[in-house]
Amino acid sequence: MQKKIFIITTLAIIICCLIFFLTLYKHTKNVYVDITPIATHDNGMEFIDSSTCIECHQQIVEDHYKTAHYNSLKVANDETIKGSFKKEHNSFRLNENVIFNMIKRSSGFYQEPIIKKQSTPFYAAKMDLVIGSGTKGQSYLMWNKNNLFQLQASYFTPTNSWINSPGAPDKLTPARPVIERCLECHTTYAQNTSGNKNGNQFHKTNIVYGIDCQRCHGSVIKHVKFHKQHPKEKTAKHILKYSSLTRQQRLDACALCHSGLRTKATERAFTFMIGDTLANFSSSDYNETNLEDLDVHGNQYDLLKASQCFKKSATLDCTTCHNPHKKERGNIAVFNQKCIDCHTTQKKPINCSGNKNEIKKMGNNCVQCHMPLVNSKIMKIQVSEKDEVSVQVRTHFIGIYNKTSD
Ligand code: HEC
Ligand code: HEC
Ligand code: HEC
Numbered sequence: 001m002q003k004k005i006f007i008i009t010t011l012a013i014i015i016c017c018l019i020f021f022l023t024l025y026k027h028t029k030n031v032y033v034d035i036t037p038i039a040t041h042d043n044g045m046e047f048i049d050s051s052t053c054i055e056c057h058q059q060i061v062e063d064h065y066k067t068a069h070y071n072s073l074k075v076a077n078d079e080t081i082k083g084s085f086k087k088e089h090n091s092f093r094l095n096e097n098v099i100f101n102m103i104k105r106s107s108g109f110y111q112e113p114i115i116k117k118q119s120t121p122f123y124a125a126k127m128d129l130v131i132g133s134g135t136k137g138q139s140y141l142m143w144n145k146n147n148l149f150q151l152q153a154s155y156f157t158p159t160n161s162w163i164n165s166p167g168a169p170d171k172l173t174p175a176r177p178v179i180e181r182c183l184e185c186h187t188t189y190a191q192n193t194s195g196n197k198n199g200n201q202f203h204k205t206n207i208v209y210g211i212d213c214q215r216c217h218g219s220v221i222k223h224v225k226f227h228k229q230h231p232k233e234k235t236a237k238h239i240l241k242y243s244s245l246t247r248q249q250r251l252d253a254c255a256l257c258h259s260g261l262r263t264k265a266t267e268r269a270f271t272f273m274i275g276d277t278l279a280n281f282s283s284s285d286y287n288e289t290n291l292e293d294l295d296v297h298g299n300q301y302d303l304l305k306a307s308q309c310f311k312k313s314a315t316l317d318c319t320t321c322h323n324p325h326k327k328e329r330g331n332i333a334v335f336n337q338k339c340i341d342c343h344t345t346q347k348k349p350i351n352c353s354g355n356k357n358e359i360k361k362m363g364n365n366c367v368q369c370h371m372p373l374v375n376s377k378i379m380k381i382q383v384s385e386k387d388e389v390s391v392q393v394r395t396h397f398i399g400i401y402n403k404t405s406d
């Protein structure tokens with residue numbers, strides 16, 4: 001009898017212990033979610049690495065890593081610098097007296113201008129950061145203590161060569177200070193420590209490189225923690241939903257960086273968050289309704305807004321044509337289909353009235369005729385001592401360009 005009681009109590013104790021440890025284990029697993037912030041915004045928001053999203057959004061993350069957005073600001077290295085350091089391809093002539101050489105050393109990558117008849121370089125400036133994915137070109141930034149500068153030599157993709165930076169005079173000039181607004185358009189976050197918006201001092205490690213998920217989706221830590229703890233929950237929690245935004249809010253999410261310089265700012269860079277109204281933060285110093293004032297470089301928003309497609313439809317926004325997570329450049333068929341989808345589903349279909357043979361010859365390429373490549377007036381490149389070319393950008397003023405084509 002006593003033996004029986006002993007066995008039963010022992011069993012009971014073992015079961016109790018098991019239940020206790022199991023609950024404890026489950027409990028700790030629920031509470032402990034390892035998420036280490038990689039940077040902190042002035043306003044307290046914490047950033048995490050976008051690799052955290054792979055667990056549940058694998059395809060989006062993999063696609064996103066290939067986009068121009070994600071690669072728009074990077075630490076300089078062999079992979080991120082597109083320009084060549086090989087002999088005969090590593091220099092350009094600035095003017096008759098100055099040649100720029102690009103030199104790779106074990107300590108890093110340098111720009112070294114040599115003045116005629118001198119044997120040593122005038123200076124050796126280290127390329128620390130790369131700005132620009134290299135789709136059209138790249139510029140290079142240098143840290144001097146905690147101050148950030150843009151160097152004079154850039155790289156131009158169409159000619160696969162080193163060039164004088166756009167806008168720089170054709171003589172040696174001091175490196176240009178990089179201000180927060182420049183970084184606001186090219187990266188997720190950088191903390192300005194100069195105390196004013198025109199200062200170029202930044203916190204060197206409190207930076208989130210490239211335009212990543214959090215630039216467009218805002219704070220995500222709560223979202224990640226929740227879904228890690230509730231793996232069965234299939235509806236998104238603790239994250240801002242684009243579907244709940246107005247058309248203007250959706251447009252503003254892109255217009256922050258795609259509506260020109262917006263030099264009249266009432267708020268500091270990096271304060272605009274998804275869901276905010278951009279007009280409360282900044283406005284342009286040009287007439288938004290004057291087409292002549294809208295440059296194809298950097299101002300897709302105002303040009304699109306001026307188009308009939310935008311004015312006469314209620315829903316058209318950037319994501320009607322662009323998948324914000326994918327590199328789609330060159331995939332013109334995808335874009336043409338967007339034109340056709342909308343034009344043929346209107347109550348009264350809107351058909352092309354252009355010359356049928358011409359259109360066929362163009363392989364029904366709506367984009368080529370109605371959104372042509374246009375020379376930028378502000379982005380010009382000095383390709384040789386004498387020649388300057390404009391960078392060509394796809395206009396977002398969808399319209400009729402070649403009435404005389406037939
Ligand atoms: C543990 C799983 C998990 C992780 C990690 C996770 N998410 Fe999610 N997320 C979900 C689920 C589940 C949904 C809802 C289903 C869906 O839309 O895929 C969702 C939806 C979303 C949505 C759509 C919201 C909407 O409009 O409905 C966004 C944006 C999002 N996640 C961003 C992120 C980002 C950015 C990260 C990384 C920082 C991340 N998520 C990490 C589980 C996760
Ligand atoms: C934080 C600023 C910023 C925001 C917000 C932003 N973009 Fe961009 N976008 C850029 C910059 C900078 C580039 C050029 C990147 C490069 O090549 O280095 C770019 C490039 C692009 C390109 C060209 C891609 C390519 O392959 O060359 C497209 C298309 C685009 N953006 C669409 C959008 C859309 C749509 C939105 C809104 C959902 C958006 N962007 C939001 C800054 C931004
Ligand atoms: C340039 C801005 C931008 C960036 C960067 C971005 N997103 Fe998005 N994302 C959007 C927009 C805009 C939508 C809504 C699209 C729509 O409504 O058609 C969206 C929708 C989503 C959705 C829900 C719809 C879907 O496609 O499944 C998820 C999930 C998501 N994003 C995750 C991410 C993750 C993860 C990253 C980073 C790897 C990321 N996003 C980076 C702009 C962006």
Ligand code: HEC
Pocket residue numbers: 131132133134135136137138139150178179181182183185186256257258259260261262296297298299300393
């Ligand atoms: C108002 C937002 C904005 C500001 C400010 C801005 N850029 Fe850009 N930048 C863009 C956009 C958008 C593109 C690409 C699309 C286009 O040409 O419209 C781009 C393209 C570039 C490219 C070419 C990238 C490529 O691979 O095609 C370089 C290089 C560049 N910018 C450097 C800079 C530097 C350096 C600064 C600051 C001194 C700066 N940008 C300031 C928005 C901006």
Ligand code: HEC
Pocket residue numbers: 308309310312313315316320335336338339340342343350366367370371398399400
């Ligand atoms: C969301 C729907 C939508 C999409 C997407 C769309 N359009 Fe339109 N488009 C319209 C509407 C609506 C009109 C105005 C028709 C009218 O005047 O009644 C229009 C007008 C036009 C016009 C006449 C412009 C003028 O100034 O008279 C052209 C050309 C055109 N679209 C071409 C395109 C091309 C090319 C694309 C793809 C790159 C495209 N559209 C995408 C809705 C759309």
Ligand code: HEC
Pocket residue numbers: 254255258300301302304316317318319320321322328329330331332335338367371392393394396
């Ligand atoms: C009617 C369709 C349509 C809409 C709406 C649209 N785009 Fe585009 N966008 C295109 C096409 C087509 C291209 C050319 C793609 C290519 O060259 O592969 C393009 C190219 C771009 C480029 C690269 C330009 C270049 O030549 O380097 C940027 C940046 C861009 N779009 C941003 C935006 C932004 C921001 C919005 C919203 C304000 C927007 N787009 C709305 C169709 C559209």
Ligand code: HEC
Pocket residue numbers: 336339340343350351352353354355358359360362364365366367368369370400401402403404405
């Ligand atoms: C070879 C160049 C070319 C191609 C390709 C082309 N169009 Fe056109 N389109 C024109 C010209 C030129 C006109 C103006 C004709 C005129 O009225 O003088 C026009 C007119 C239009 C109009 C205005 C119609 C109206 O009644 O006002 C629309 C809408 C349109 N095109 C849409 C498209 C779509 C969508 C595609 C792709 C399926 C396309 N176009 C392909 C050259 C082209």
